[in-house]
Amino acid sequence: MKDSPSKPVAKTHSSLPTWLYPSLLTALFVLGLLMVATVPVAWYKFQQTTQKLSNSLHIEHERMLKLEYKLAASEEQIEKNKTFIQSATSTSPQNIKQQIPWHEALFMLRMSSYSLLFLHDKTHAIDWLHQANNLLLSHESPVTIKISKDINQAITQLSQQHEASVRDIITQLQNLDNKLQLLHQQIIQPQNSAAQLEKRPDYNLKDESKLKRLLHYPKKLWGLVRDSIHIYHTKSTTPLILTPSQLFNVKSTLGLLIDQAQWAVLNHDNVVYSHALQQIQNLLNKHFENLPQQTQAILIEIDTLSQYNPSPDYPSITNIIQNINQTIKSQINPADKTANQTAPLSKSSAITPSLKVIADIKPSLDTSSKIV
Numbered sequence: 001m002k003d004s005p006s007k008p009v010a011k012t013h014s015s016l017p018t019w020l021y022p023s024l025l026t027a028l029f030v031l032g033l034l035m036v037a038t039v040p041v042a043w044y045k046f047q048q049t050t051q052k053l054s055n056s057l058h059i060e061h062e063r064m065l066k067l068e069y070k071l072a073a074s075e076e077q078i079e080k081n082k083t084f085i086q087s088a089t090s091t092s093p094q095n096i097k098q099q100i101p102w103h104e105a106l107f108m109l110r111m112s113s114y115s116l117l118f119l120h121d122k123t124h125a126i127d128w129l130h131q132a133n134n135l136l137l138s139h140e141s142p143v144t145i146k147i148s149k150d151i152n153q154a155i156t157q158l159s160q161q162h163e164a165s166v167r168d169i170i171t172q173l174q175n176l177d178n179k180l181q182l183l184h185q186q187i188i189q190p191q192n193s194a195a196q197l198e199k200r201p202d203y204n205l206k207d208e209s210k211l212k213r214l215l216h217y218p219k220k221l222w223g224l225v226r227d228s229i230h231i232y233h234t235k236s237t238t239p240l241i242l243t244p245s246q247l248f249n250v251k252s253t254l255g256l257l258i259d260q261a262q263w264a265v266l267n268h269d270n271v272v273y274s275h276a277l278q279q280i281q282n283l284l285n286k287h288f289e290n291l292p293q294q295t296q297a298i299l300i301e302i303d304t305l306s307q308y309n310p311s312p313d314y315p316s317i318t319n320i321i322q323n324i325n326q327t328i329k330s331q332i333n334p335a336d337k338t339a340n341q342t343a344p345l346s347k348s349s350a351i352t353p354s355l356k357v358i359a360d361i362k363p364s365l366d367t368s369s370k371i372v
Helices: 018-089 093-117 122-137 142-160 166-184 193-199 210-228 244-266 270-287 292-306 318-330 334-341 352-371
Strands: none
Touching (some): 093 318, 122 142, 142 318, 166 244, 166 292, 244 270, 270 292
């Protein structure tokens, strides 16, 4: 019996080579380390995001509280307006008809006050007062007669205030500027060289000998130096000679001061106006003493201009306006008085919903802050 051939034993081979196992273990180890390292960073990012969300939530809650407060205030104002409308509609037509002339007179007086305080227009202010006075006299009563006397007194006081117009003052300042420009062309040098040079002998040495001619040259040179150099004593009253640059600076300063005075007149600023004229006077007294006649005439003109007040004190008509307001209030019927005397909603009652919202929100804010 023949022996059957033996079958070869199958060898099991691994899918990965043995040398790759250490590399895989190292990679898994590094990956684990990276995961462990990224956990704190992720937790820190989570904390920051939570902090930002809680802050934004807190801001939104505050904004909501402000809106609640405004809503409560608006509701209170709506209730007041509703009460006012009810009182106005309940007024009798006869009472409304009696109040119309007073309201018209009140408007005219306010326009008169506006013309005085803001426009500085006395003419239009007097016209408004005349119209208000004629309107009140057309409805004779003891109250209108008393108020009419006050209006006539205000008209008399305004009429007695004599003042130059703004256009006239601007024109006078422009003429003053022209005179100052001409003054610069008339500056006279102090008494020096002209008369003295005429008295000095003419050094004509053609007929003299060379020796005498040489001896006279130092004298001639000294005369030229003496004519070009001026020595002033501290106690001398002779005005200094202005250099061209100094003269230009003085001329420019005077022009700017004239512009400043004109601006003050247009803007009704008495302080700036007086200061500008005073500075012009100081410059004239300091640099133009050698022109006494021309300077004195300009100083007199400046004194005349300084008497003008760009912002005069007008009589007040506030007391007349207050009297008319009191008269209008006294004519309101009892229904209106009770409506006006109704107590407004208290702030505590109007803001109570907001306070409840604050009480409900604060605990949630505290819990959200503890998360951080």
